[in-house]
Amino acid sequence: MIDTVLFDLDGTLLGMDYKEFEDRYFHLLGSKFKKYCSPEELYKKVWEATVYMIKSSDGVRLNQDLFFHKFNQLIREDQKDLFMTGFDEFYEKEFDMVKDATYRMDNMVRAVNILKSKGYDVIIATNPLFPKIAIDKRIQWAGFTLNDFSYVTNFEICKFCKPNPKFYEDILRLNNKKPENCLMVGNDMLEDMIAKSIGITTYLVTDCILEKECPYAPDYSSDSAGFLEFVKALPNCMA
Known part of the structure; x- marks a missing residue:
């Protein structure tokens, strides 16, 4: 019996125009660090470090450590502290301006509230490519509070990324869950x-x-309105 529902965040709980989101994000990030390198150079460095983080997961090092291990190799030694401080400032301030590329999905807000009222454990299993502050803000943009979820992934606590199945195994292990009791809800045919x-x-x-392309077809599929009806029909959970 299902007693736990895992949700992706971007495009699942939080509606977004992916291209606009990425364009705004890198425009703002490039403006933040233009004294140290061009926006084009920064884009390449961030993506190179991100790809390294995704592909180098070993179950020992945190995603954050993997990202900065590579990123710091791509910048000058005397710039490391400047970038670390700058990234923190960016997510505190400028990142808020990316919100306009996103929108609240009311059907999903209602669905999560119903699941909680029925006794289901609700977890956010977003791809942990961002620090906690950036994920927490997007949760709030989506119309939720941080207390709505029992566990939220981010790159400061996770050691794997999607689409590595070990990402999901780690979530289940840390939360003492069994796969047969879980439902994963997402919008990405491969990663989710x-x-x-x-x-x-x-x-x-x-x-x-x-x-x-993904070798695994979804067990269920619908738009958010259909998912809301699916949730309404679920039995109360006695977990």
């Missing part, structure tokens, strides 16, 4: 539906679908 490979039931929400 890959959870099925370890025995988690999957639900594809199609409002902001990211279509990618």
